[in-house]
Amino acid sequence: MQLVKRGALLASVAFIGSLAAPIVQAQDTLYMPSLTYRTGPFAGGGTPFADGYADYFAMINERDGGINGVKIVVEECETAYNAQKGVECYEATKGNGALAYSPLSTGITMALIPKAPVDKIPVFSMGYGLSAAAIGEKFPWTFTYPTSYWNQLSSILKYIDSNGGIEGKKIGYIYLDVGYGNEPIPVLDQLAEQMGFEVAKFPVGVKEMQNQSSQWLNVRKERPDWMIMWGWGAMNPTAVKEAAKIRFPMDRFIGNWWAGSHSDLNPVGEAGTGYLAANFSGIGTQFGALEDVIKHVVDKGESKVASKDTVGNVLYNRGLFNAVILAEAISVAQEMTGKKVINGEDMRLGLENINLTDQRLSELGLADFTGPIKGSCSDHEGAGSIFIQQWNGSDWERITDLIAPMNDVVRPMLEEAADKYVSDKPDWQTQACS
Amino acid sequence: MQELIHSLTVAPFMEMGQYPDFLIQVVWEGFVAGILYALIALGFVLIYKASGVFNFAQGIMVVFSALVLIGLHEAGMPAWIALIATIGVMGILAMGIERFVLRKLVNQHDAILLMATIGLTLVLKGAGQLFFGGETKSMISDELGFSSGAYDWEVFDGLVIFQHIDIAAAVIAVLMVIALSLFFSKTRIGRALRAVADDHQAALSVGISLNQIWAIVWFASGIVALVTGIMWGARSDVSFALEIIALKALAVLILGGFTSIAGAIVGGLLVGIGEKLFEVYWGPIFGGGVEAWFAYVLALIFLLFRPQGLFGERIIERV
Structure with a gap:
């Protein structure tokens, strides 16, 4: 009875609250x-x-x-x-x-x-x-x-280019195989053509986030010069551990800004020393x-x-x-x-x-x-820039100045993609900018 | 078309012959993954054998037990004391499940028992997140005495790397299977478990306590979950994403049979080694990521041709 009374009281409060709260x-x-x-x-x-x-x-x-x-x-x-x-x-x-x-x-x-x-x-x-x-x-x-993801990727590629050149290199791309991880692939493919590097892709399904040994066996087989990761959640520490396991050089492994947090590298600890990641916040x-x-x-x-x-x-x-x-x-x-x-x-x-x-x-x-x-x-x-940070075994350290994106290359691609998105939506609201 | 046939039937085998060291590495990685799948499947088999319940909560029990172990250690307990305390927690959990869930559902339809284990999954998931948070945690493998190094084997002009933790996983899994087999065949409780598995009514008529047996079998399953959590957690940390991997045990069970310990082991190894070989040598033809579906396709093929699995009992029902 007591519970019923309490329930009725809570329901009344919630009802009155729901009327009052928006006002x-x-x-x-x-x-x-x-x-x-x-x-x-x-x-x-x-x-x-x-x-x-x-x-x-x-x-x-x-x-x-x-x-x-x-x-x-x-x-x-x-x-x-x-x-x-x-x-x-x-x-x-x-x-x-x-x-x-x-x-x-x-x-x-x-x-x-x-x-x-x-x-x-x-x-x-x-x-x-x-x-x-x-x-x-x-x-x-x-x-x-x-x-955006596309411009971020261009900044990461610029970083690689400034560290020994990117032309003729093989870049591995390991990614969570959902919309997020697939998002930068068009620009990666196009920039590969323009900048003259080869891409090897390694998708990781959500169910396989903590079971990546196959992907990293493939990395060992493909022998990329650099690895870029578009990971999230439990995928990230597992990837860094697997990379360490096959002895991939950590200072040639760059995560995007969702693959470079303390949550990602704290569980890895010293094994991840040297791992790089993009970031845009202090x-x-x-x-x-x-x-x-x-x-x-x-x-x-x-x-x-x-x-x-x-x-x-x-x-x-x-x-x-x-x-x-x-x-x-x-x-x-x-x-x-x-x-x-x-x-x-x-x-x-x-x-x-x-x-x-x-x-x-x-x-x-x-x-x-x-x-x-x-x-x-x-x-x-905002065409904002990113910087690169590096894991020192126990914490992140910023190691570069801000790296501007390749906006001159990426912007036309973004415009083309935006046109494509709205092209089959006749009622889509756009705006004119002077 | 000719190129496709070549890449499906010839190229993978040429590659295997060209780099035998790499082939050994792939098979080893598959073996270790298979052992861990087998351990998860073993937890399912134990409960299914004794009670006919498909325990949907086995995956979250792996995560929960690992989180309890890490949580107790973080709270200040020495690693080995935390391990013993976690075994105690799994024991209390088993008794609680028997007392508050299973006992009330005796003689209910299988689907109701399955739903109860889904409910249990949600409770354990909520409790795990409430007490230990949702962050990825490191397994206390060093504190438990597991070495984090690797053994390098130079062979065929190449290198095969054996992680110490993987070797430990394989040894522990084998020991666990031997211990469980001895427990089932040599002890009084083990024989009682088998009696319950064969015929509930007959077992009850000779004085075997169904409640006690269920609590014991859930406890044993909890121990298997804890061992799996420790081994998998040491390889790739402990997070709630581990629970999803447990779903792969379903494919292992279909391959090995729901009632056979040997089946769980063989099924686990088939899935583990098969998926690694397929991903590495045939995966590129499909654009990669084939590991996500390989086990289920294999299970589907088995369902078509041998629905009881490799070691399962063929069920014949009179109508």
């Missing part, structure tokens, strides 16, 4: 849904990212009282990296006044891209998702700052913004981090950077519209006009954290 959020707060995956085979990457994302907004609320006085409400919805669940989360939260979605999954991003112009809520897939979405004319509602806690997060959120016990040591790790900082860009876009939107409480359309405007200069990054407490990002009507990618 409160629409009028007084900025609502940011967070599609997380703290469970499932990819939780190792999803958890620190979600923590960094939530903690930055919590710090802004605590330190500044929100953005221009308006508090941010972050609501998590668990997707387990499952596209169907991701769409369910989107449908469940969009009505609460959602300002933008960052799905942290190429599969979910692909599903949300067509929904964004209909619901007028932008999709911000930070460095992942559909590379062609960089073309603002064709994808007014999607943003990929600070770069490592460590020596940045003003991170110090504030620790002071205002972590030390007060308001963070979900399992351990304080996680703060400053690669993926924690990546999630934090995702929140930084969204917070900055909110700020820009508020300034442009004159409204304190904005909606999805205003947010789109803010994202499109973002201008994170070195000076602005310093003001935000993120000097040297990343490169500048400038958006525009036509450029939703």
Whole structure:
């Protein structure tokens, strides 16, 4: 009986809450849904990212009282990296006044891209998702700052080229055999032709993420000069361990920015010494913004981090950077519209006009954290640069300056891909940019 | 067309002859993977033999037991004490499953018991994530005394690398199979298990406690899961993705038969060695990634021609 009473009370509260919550959020707060995956085979990457994302907004609320006085409400919805669940989360939260979605999954991003112009809520897939979405004319509602998979790949190839040349070399490409891992293949094939290198591909099925000995036997057979990895979750540490097992030189093995976190290399330890990875967000806690997060959120016990040591790790900082860009876009939107409480359309405007200069990054407490990002009507990618980091056996160290992408080569390919995407969609909303 | 036939029927064998050291390496890797598949399948077989339940939770039991071991060690327990404590946890889990799940479902349809194990999978998955988090964890193999080095064998002008942990996996798996075989054939409890497997009613009529037998068999299965978790975790860390690999044991069971320990071993080796050979020598023709489906296609062929598997009992039902 007691349970029934409690259940009835909870149901009543939930019902009243469901009526009241959207009004409160629409009028007084900025609502940011967070599609997380703290469970499932990819939780190792999803958890620190979600923590960094939530903690930055919590710090802004605590330190500044929100953005221009308006508090941010972050609501998590668990997707387990499952596209169907991701769409369910989107449908469940969009009505609460959602300002933008960052799905942290190429599969979910692909599903949300067509929904964004209909619901007028932008999709911000930070460095992942559909590379062609960089073309603002064709994808007014999607943003990929600070770069896209295609441009990232071009930066990695430039790094290889500057370390002994790439012409005549054989490049191995090991990838998670889903939309994410397949995404850069067209540009890899085309650049192979243009730059004169050979490609050997090694797909890894989701079921085989922790059972890669066949792929690495094939690597041993093919003898590539360099290996590039587009991995995620449990695939990454297994790949590095297998590479060590066949004695592939670690300083010739480069992961993309989802294959170079502490979650990936901590389990490998010293065996992974020398392994390289791309990155676009700072490592460590020596940045003003991170110090504030620790002071205002972590030390007060308001963070979900399992351990304080996680703060400053690669993926924690990546999630934090995702929140930084969204917070900055909110700020820009508020300034442009004159409204304190904005909606999805205003947010789109803010994202499109973002201008994170070195000076602005310093003001935000993120000097040297990343490169500048400038958006525009036509450029939703920011043509940002990456840097290369190296595992020293126990931690990551940045070893290069920012490496600009081969935008002159990649941009026409992105435009062609964007044209192709919209060509069979007669009602697709585009925009003209002067 | 001629080129395709050549690459299917001639080129792989020429390559094997050209680089015999590499062929040995491929077969060895397949052997080790096969041993680990066999261990997972063994967990299924033990429970199926005694209770007729297809234990869908066997995969998550591998992950859960490994996480308990690592978690207890992280909490400050010395590795060997943590190992003993984990065995204790698996024992408590077995008793809990018998008391709160199986006992209530006696005489229910097989499908209901299968659904119960799917429910158990969700409970263990949730508990694992709640207590130990979702991050990939390193197995405490060094602390347990497993060497992380490798033995190099220079042969046929080439090199074959044997990881110490793989050699240990093979030895431990063989010892485990011998121990289980002796347990089933030489001990009183083992004979009781076989009696229950043959005929529940007859076993009950001679005073064998079904509840006790079920708890023991789930415990044994938990131990097998723990050993698998340690060995696989030492090779490629412990994450919830390991659970997915357990699904491959289904193909192993179809090959070897659901009720045969020897079948689980032979089926595991067939799948393990077969998939590595196929991926390395024939995979490029299909664009790679054939390992993901090879085992299931092999199982499908067996289902067509020998549905009871290599060592399974042929089921004849009167209608």
